[in-house]
Amino acid sequence: MKVRIPLIIKVLLPLQVIIIATLVFAGLSFYRETNQRWQREMDTRLARVVELIAREIDPALLSQIDAPADLYTEAYTTLQKQLVQAQTAANVGFIGILRRDIKTHRLYYWVDVDNTGINYPFFYDTPEHWAAFEDGKRHAVRYADEFGSYYGLVAPIVVNDAQGQPYVIAIVEASLSVEARDLTQQSLINQLLPLIIGGSLVAIACAWLATVFVVNRPLQRLKHGALQLADGHLGHTLPDDQRVTDELTDLTRTFNLMSQRIAKLYTEQSERERMLSELQIARNVQQALLPKHLPSVAGLEVAAICLPQRETSGDFYGVIAQGSNTVDLMIGDVSGKSVPAALVMVATYSTLRALAGTQATPAMILDQTNTSLVQNIPRSMFAAVSYARIDALARTLVWANAGQVYPFLIHNSRNQPEFPEYLIGRGQSLPLGITPLIQYEDSPIQCNHGDMLLFFTDGIVEAMNSSDEMYGFERLEDLVRSLPADIHAQTLLDAVLNDVQDFANHTEQHDDITMLAVKFV
Secondary structure, three states, X not given: OOEEOOHHHHHHHHHHHHHHHHHHHHHHHHHHHHHHHHHHHHHHHHHHHHHHHHHHOOHHHHHOOXXXXXXXXXHXXXXXXXXXXXXHHHOOOEEEEEEEEOOOOXXXXXXXXXXXXXXXXEOOOOXXXXXXXXXXXXXXXXXXXXXXXXXXXXXXXXXXXXXXXXXXXXXXXXXXXXXXXXXXXXXXXXXXXXXXXXXXXXHHHHHHHHHHHXXXXXXXXXXXHHHHHHOOOOOOOOOOOOOEEOXXXXXXXXXXXXXXXXXXXXXXXXXXXXXXXXXXXXXXXXXXHOOOOOOOXXXXXXEEEEEOOOOOOOEEEEEEEOOOOEEEEEEEEEOOOHHHHHHHHHHHHXXXXXXXXXXXXXXXXXXXXXXXXXXXXXXXXXXXXXXXXXXXXXXXXXXXXXXXXXXXXEXXXXXXXXXXXXXXXXXXXXXXXXXXXXXXXXXXXEOOOOOEEEEEOXXXXXXXXXXXXXXXXXXXXXXXXXXXXXXXXXXXXXXXXXXXXXXXXXXXXXXXXXXXXXXXX
């Protein structure tokens, strides 16, 4: 008959209860109070900074900024400097001024600390953003994008019209990432670790002094077992023949369990290596889905590049000939990374390819693909896709967009009001797979001889350098303007890719990079 007399009752229980209770109580109190104080201070700072900027910003300077080209004017620089100073003083993540377009019911960046771009769409507007325009009051906002979740405050910038009546011309947003708050909480936890570890060491030392003669032989046996493990005898176990059991007996059993699990983990590691090998095979299979040779269509030059960030990619493109003079183009970017994104990419690409031969219009193809994806992919995932049909003989383009980055129309004639011109499609433009309650619309465009189309995913404009700066739309626009009018489609893609890589300067690739270029010749 085995009798269990726990060691913690003999020696360690009183000491450990006192130390652990004291450490836990002090640590929890410190963590809770510090975290609550930080949250209150941050809320106060957000409120102060938006109200200060809304009150002190100069509407006259804002009125001088209207077009993307005004990004480098003195007025913009002055206002942005004011925002950056407020951002630094308040220690918040983002400060920006947003204005609205009532006709399109969209918010656009006006001035912000990140140089996002004048009149660049703000895609994450909430009812609280619009409420600040309507009631002229401060509102709390919370939203998320592909980089994380954010919370903050918005406050209206109010001026008087010619009749002396106040109205809101824009709103100021100051926000902080939820991830930053989590890092702060983690920092607090890290501050507690030395206290907990130090207390634990004291408890261990006291326990060792009290029990050294009682536990010496079992510890030596454990030491011998550990050396056996170190010598590679995985799965080695110690004898378990004690009649009176205590925590050291439990430790012996735990050691035996650990030894067996190490052996199991070694087997699992071998299995993981095999899975990595299969993941590489999956990459090869995925790459095999993409076009090996682009079809030749009279009157067109077509070129494409796809550079995955990881073993598998969420980006894709397709070029499908629909007769002697017509070709379909598609380019897409699936949310998420690694294998889940790759699987959704295959589902999206395969569905689009299957529907391409049905003679449906681009918008109809996106509608049907969206219906399929909503039913078959996880709710947290989606696919941003552009689909275009080009008639090389008529030099026409019919285009539909589902949340993808707006492509460039690069006119052969450089005397255009917008060069390069963003193609902004009609109707709704949510990515595929989010909701079935959406219908996409076709946008017909007439092109000329020598015109070029450049489709690209956000891996281009969101490429980062070692200073955490993004490549951005402005650099891409400047590069396109600098290129000669007679450049070929493949040369255009090479120039863009080289410029992005030079900007990144050997920094690890941030996202998948995919581009598709078409030139009317």
